[in-house]
Amino acid sequence: MGLWRTIKTAGWLGWQIEANWAEPFTFIAYAITRPIFSTLILVLMYKVVAGGQTSTALFAYIYLGNAFFMYTANVLAGVGIVIHEDRERYEMLKYIYLAPIVTYFYMLGRCIPKLAITTLAVLVTVVMGIWIFDLKLTFGHWPLVIFSFPLGIIATIALGIALASLTLLTARHGFFMTEGTAGIFYLVSGAVFPIEVLPNWLEPVALAFPITYWLEGLRRGMMDAPVSQVFAGWSDEKLLLILALTTALSVLLSVIINRGIEYIARKQGKLDQVFNY
């Protein structure tokens, strides 16, 4: 019960910070504009090379990967700035640590508004794809979508909290660290191209992260046939099992990193340190 209250209150606080600078309509426009334009970059790149034809499997692969990757990008960047904002801008982090709560769940709660806003952006992007760009979705492996979606979200939150914990030990550049990590995932997880296009030495890196399996699972669930040759021979069950295992490992690592970093931060007096830049 206490944990749920922590998550709920942190989520409400996060929503207030995210949304209270603008009227609801302005805020919603803001929340969906950026993702739509990041998608349009890829659509234009595709059209320049392939011409007007967008009903291909490769287009759907790129489009869906980019749409669902928004969760990873937004949650990592969003939760990554929580520590900096709470500690240095609002100077309230010490009170969070004084409160009888588990801070891991506090950070989890702060992820919720980001997830909600991103869900809206993803929905708009996918609908725009179907409506304007003739995106073909068959949902041939729909159970894969249902099972892999929550697993990927859990993995993303776990990675986000791990990174946010690391920012306890950094100054404002911690923000860059989370954005940079999202950029690395965008590159290596095969979000917008099949991972066999990567140099050989990067392929094992791609296969180490749950985000790769998550995006592959979602795309396979919504499309007819896999595009990536690496996963072509994999069964749905195998894909799901590896996603579940890498997600579990991410959560475990996230908790260990969070505990360890908090211990160091307390020891070094970083919880209320203000870098003032």
Add this chain to the structure above:
Amino acid sequence: MKTELKTNLRAIWGRAYVRIVGAQREPSWILFEIMMPLLAVATYVFVYRALGAPKEFTGFVILGGIMTAYWLNVLWSMASQFYWEKETGNLELYLIAPISRMSILLGMALGGLFMSTTRAAVILVGGIYLFDVTMIPTSWPLLVLVFLLCMVALYGLGMLASSVFLMFGRDAWQISTLLQEPIYVFSGFYSPIKSFGFSLGMMASLIPLTLGIDAMRQLFFEAGRAHAFLPIGWEILILTVLSVLFLWLANKALLKMENLGKKEGRLTLRWQ
């Protein structure tokens, strides 16, 4: 008159110094400012490879990545800068100093230009080395002219935006975030804007990067000439007009916004 000029030149140098020297003192910032555009460059290069695009498109992406460094600098270190200054308490010091406000903006622009160029150079070298692209312009003087005009117009736009952002509170952050990707699209950072059509392309040309990138792409690549939006001569002319226009507007806007800020008591308002 002579003393006033000297004071303003010192103000320009003083504000630029922070970016020319100070910004090089934080290695992690340099690393991320280079790494993040390079990651985007790498990703878009692989997208073009997955699509089977001609090799010159890799060069398009590298050029776009280089210009990203300047756009991010204008957005986050010019447009939003007075908001940061307000938050850290520097803005009031600028306003009581016996200097022209334009000196501060000019110092910010010159320092930012230097800072971005160091980052852009690494992206250029890294991109060429990593992706094996040849980038030799057909005319060096034209390339230098286009680049300089593009930068004057772009930083003029940054100075104008900075004046406008002076009135913003916390939403300055959101607006900067909001402007990032749409400009990547409309300025054709990673794909030619010819596909937009003439009308939309001309509207996009109000952002100096649009014509700057298009002209540089024509100077660097054969495919750039095939996908050109306008002839280079026209692009140079429009960039010249934009340079003068944005610098003039920046000066006007700065005075207007400062007066408005004083009347509404928002120049020293923090955490709003």
